Amino acid sequence: MPLYNEDHDGLAAPEQVTAFRRSIIESDGIVIVMPEYNHGIPGVLKNALDWASRPFGKSSLTGKPVLAISISPAFTGGVRAQAQLNETLLAIQAVPVPAPQVVIGSIASKIEDGLFVDEPSANFALGAIDRLLDRCRVMPTAYV
Ligand SMILES: Cc1cc2nc3c(=O)[nH]c(=O)nc-3n(C[C@H](O)[C@H](O)[C@H](O)COP(=O)(O)O)c2cc1C
Structure with missing residues (x-):
């Protein structure tokens, strides 16, 4: 997606942005x-969230349950990016x-032959996915 520019939003929004917003709605x-x-969070992610945050007051993310997983070679596992992401989700009124938090650090030691092999981390992440699914059942928002 291009960098966010309000002059290129609205009816003139790029096709990939419209598709992105639609996939969130669905x-x-x-x-x-x-x-x-x-x-912090990667710039491309912030840019995607900025596109998703509009139209103002009618964001596809508003009210949507969101689970964040951060992964890093450092033992801190991206925990600071999680805090920054929560700020942005709060602004959009998404529902973390x-x-x-699912924070997977020291990722280099948890990959073998291209596969994620750390079972405790995998189970922890899957537990969070279950909680996301529980939340989705309580507040289904998709209209497909
Ligand atoms: C510009 C840049 C800044 C980074 N800053 C951090 C950081 O603050 N904390 C951290 O844990 N890892 C940091 N990293 C390491 C990234 O977490 C790591 O490159 C990323 O997990 C690799 O993901 P990929 O294999 O999907 O490309 C940084 C990497 C880059 C390229």
Whole structure:
């Protein structure tokens, strides 16, 4: 997606932005999996959320349950990006899934032959996915 520009939004919104917004509308819940860049969320993710946040007051993300998973080579696992993401989700009035944050650190030691092999981390993340699904059942928002 291009960088957000309000002059290119509204009826003139790029096709990929319209498709992105539609895919969010048609979802009961969202999983965001991200690395951490300089203690924050990657710029491309922020840009995507900025597009999703409009039209003002009618964002496809408003009221939508969102689960965040951060992954990093550092042992801190992207925990600072999680805090920043929550701020943005709050602004959009999305609904972060109330659960222990899924923060997967030291990722290099948890991958073998391209596969994620750390069972405790995988189980922890799957538990959070279950909580997201529970939340989606309580407040289904998709209209497909
Ligand atoms: C510009 C840049 C900044 C980064 N800053 C952080 C950081 O603040 N904290 C952290 O844990 N990892 C940081 N990293 C490491 C990223 O988490 C790591 O590159 C990422 O997990 C790799 O994801 P990929 O394999 O999907 O490309 C940074 C990486 C880049 C390129």
